[in-house]
Amino acid sequence: MPEGDSVYRVAAHLHEALAGQALTSADLRVPAHATADLTGRRVLEVAPRGKHLLTRFEGGLTLHTHLRMDGRWEVYRPGERWTGGPDRQIRAVLGTDRGTAVGYRLPVVELLRTADERRIVGHLGPDLLGPDWDPVEAVRRLLARPGRPVVEALLDQRNLAGIGNVYANELCFVAGVTPWTEVGELPHPDRLVERARQMLEANKLRPGHITTGDTRPGYQHWVYGRAGRPCPRCVTPVVAGRQGAPPRDRAVFWCPYCQRGPAPDVTTARPGRGGAGRPPGR
Ligand SMILES: [Zn+2]
16 A cells, blocks of 8 residues: 555656646546547646545546555656556556656546545545645544554544555554554654654655665664564564454554553564563663
């Protein structure tokens, strides 16, 4: 699942390539819109909203796309070879004189009236990278169901829009709580929400979802993807597990020393790993 900063970057890239240009070709390869003809329309803008991409055309039309797990948009110069995947994976093509945007493996390709966008994105919480970012409202929504595990509440796009699993795990670490901690137990939800915004803001123009400030490979995250490796803060081995009920469960990572709260028994969760105990003196 892409994080909001990745979607922001895709939108910026598409906007730069398409905005202000008239479409010289347009092809939506989904049954509902296969006959839609957008040729000749000017692209007004490409805007991210949480993890949704909204490409707006003159005449009051919007193309809504979502990348989900492995969708992507690529932009090619005239004559350049398309390399994003086999032809059968192409879901949308938007061509202008300057270049062509090709959407691969997009699970959502939907043409709607711009006036109806609320139907698509109206349920979303405050957008961490949006012009209308509202931290007070984000906290209010997060705490509306205080018994939910923090990681789950952070991932719920109705609370705040833009957080994927990398940031959800990293935010639990910086808050010093395990992913299973009830969101109502967070010591400073306002600070957590602010950290979330800072993380996405810092990464919206670069790849990697870097949360530690260290861009070296292997040092970019506190706990995410670092099972068995030392916690950067206390050197206790980071632990991996699953949170939630299948099939909607997710990978979680945490430091059993730095993060307080409920968690599966570390020694039984990772048999044979060992070394996950607390450092001496605590
Ligand atoms: Zn630690």
